[in-house]
């Protein structure tokens with residue numbers, strides 16, 4: 001198949017390939033070919049390459065590599081995958097670059113490789129990234145039969161929580177009213193609506209709410225999912241006593257939103273409360289905070305105390321499933 005290629009004498013081949021790679025212009029899905037003393041290097045952007053090189057249409061073979069990153073590197077790198085974006089967590093930039101190149105050249109078919117450049121931060125819980133291969137940080141991620149469009153540079157999303165989200169979603173019954181107070185792009189809200197619940201998802205982040213609406217549409221639940229942009233403490237005023245179920249996935253500060261949760265709660269309401277606590281007493285502070293906010297208007301029954309994952313040395317990310325019964 002004809003694709004745009006930079007044509008150079010073979011003697012200049014390696015130097016040219018390196019320049020093109022630095023500019024992220026090498027089309028890794030086609031083979032580099034030698035013919036009649038010239039090297040043909042497939043490129044992703046003919047116009048950009050033409051500014052410096054001779055670009056021609058050339059019949060380059062599609063690449064079918066079975067190589068894995070470990071074959072090139074000699075060790076198995078640690079990475080996470082979100083759609084066709086591969087995520088690294090490397091402190092050493094040279095090592096990150098080496099791993100990113102090995103992943104891009106491998107059978108993993110990554111379109112973009114990024115390295116974590118900051119912690120998750122601020123109210124919107126978004127991270128900064130170094131983009132090492134490719135350009136776009138927007139991708140489509142699939143989880144338990146739902147698909148989510150999202151841009152990791154604009155919104156929070158962790159694929160590590162998939163099992164935990166599924167555990168919660170499986171408890172949802174048809175026709176119940178579920179309010180996700182910190183909905184992000186919808187990984188709780190969308191599958192809850194798919195199970196037949198009437199769902200409201202709220203988020204402060206404009207971009208997350210745009211993706212939430214789009215993801216409701218992609219998954220065919222836009223009729224059952226209302227997306228609200230804003231501070232959930234204000235949004236709660238429009239949904240007083242409304243919810244049969246509340247999801248509170250803002251682990252560092254969910255306690256500050258328990259008053260809003262109590263306003264949202266109906267006669268009987270299940271609360272999924274996420275928290276980060278020390279391993280010595282991972283559940284006590286959350287239970288105390290919930291009781292302080294809900295009693296005496298509600299009786300509080302603790303149904304599940306669950307460690308979701310280790311968060312930091314001696315710290316756990318935990319979930320409390322609690323039912324509130326109006327007195």
Ligand SMILES: C[S@@+](CC[C@H](N)C(=O)[O-])C[C@H]1O[C@@H](n2cnc3c(N)ncnc32)[C@H](O)[C@@H]1O
Nearest residue numbers: 123124156157182183184203204205231232249
């Ligand atoms: C840890 S993320 C969870 C997102 C989603 N539930 C998930 O599992 O991917 C927390 C979300 O809460 C949102 N948020 C923070 N403060 C908020 C507030 N006062 N009202 C509504 N949303 C808020 C952030 O923008 C972020 O998207």
